[in-house]
Amino acid sequence: KQEVTQIPAALSVPEGENLVLNCSFTDSAIYNLQWFRQDPGKGLTSLLLIQSSQREQTSGRLNASLDKSSGRSTLYIAASQPGDSATYLCAVGQGGGDMRFGAGTRLTVKP
Amino acid sequence: DAGVIQSPRHEVTEMGQEVTLRCKPISGHDYLFWYRQTMMRGLELLIYFNNNVPIDDSGMPEDRFSAKMPNASFSTLKIQPSEPRDSAVYFCASSLGPSGGNEQFFGPGTRLTVL
Numbered sequence: 001k002q003e004v005t006q007i008p009a010a011l012s013v014p015e016g017e018n019l020v021l022n023c024s025f026t027d028s029a030i031y032n033l034q035w036f037r038q039d040p041g042k043g044l045t046s047l048l049l050i051q052s053s054q055r056e057q058t059s060g061r062l063n064a065s066l067d068k069s070s071g072r073s074t075l076y077i078a079a080s081q082p083g084d085s086a087t088y089l090c091a092v093g094q095g096g097g098d099m100r101f102g103a104g105t106r107l108t109v110k111p
Numbered sequence: 112d113a114g115v116i117q118s119p120r121h122e123v124t125e126m127g128q129e130v131t132l133r134c135k136p137i138s139g140h141d142y143l144f145w146y147r148q149t150m151m152r153g154l155e156l157l158i159y160f161n162n163n164v165p166i167d168d169s170g171m172p173e174d175r176f177s178a179k180m181p182n183a184s185f186s187t188l189k190i191q192p193s194e195p196r197d198s199a200v201y202f203c204a205s206s207l208g209p210s211g212g213n214e215q216f217f218g219p220g221t222r223l224t225v226l
Contacts, residue, residue, distance in 0.1 A: 043202060044217040096209050097144055097159030097167055
């Protein structure tokens with residue numbers, strides 16, 4: 001059974017710092033990996049989708065990488081801002097409707 | 112497009128009552144997913160549909176839960192009778208294709224409290 005783990009569970013950084021969020025998964029037979037952002041009391045917003053054949057995706061200050069063989073993905077946030085404060089979840093797609101989520105990393109960026 | 116629409120946004124009910132959650136997916140999306148999010152268990156897939164047909168309901172916790180998709184623009188998740196342990200946020204999501212390769216778009220969720 002696929003297990004998705006995110007470390008750390010919570011992270012607090014000063015504004016302007018570059019940071020990395022980690023996601024690991026136990027079964028490398030995945031179709032894709034998706035990073036989401038969730039604000040308190042809100043739904044999930046898709047940030048980046050990496051197909052299994054890709055190594056990374058970039059959107060603005062965000063860069064996500066995928067290493068299937070080692071079962072790892074990272075989300076890099078450059079020049080963090082207070083508005084980046086949210087919970088970040090990764091999810092692995094295994095085909096059909098099967099998508100497994102990590103528990104998330106709660107990020108706080110202090111002004 | 113307005114995105115995935117869910118109603119109600121909040122629902123408070125008493126144990127034993129029937130609860131119906133509603134979802135309108137993004138137009139043109141063939142896949143619809145129902146998730147439940149709790150502090151203890153995180154996000155769990157309950158059921159998903161492809162072209163209005165339920166494909167996998169193995170995540171539905173009990174027979175008290177049922178889901179329907181009568182047409183491409185509407186789905187319901189029903190709990191009858193509801194219990195306090197059903198309290199959670201229920202999300203609906205849709206995508207153009209299966210999760211293997213396609214981005215999922217989430218609705219704002221319905222926060223259910225069963226007293």
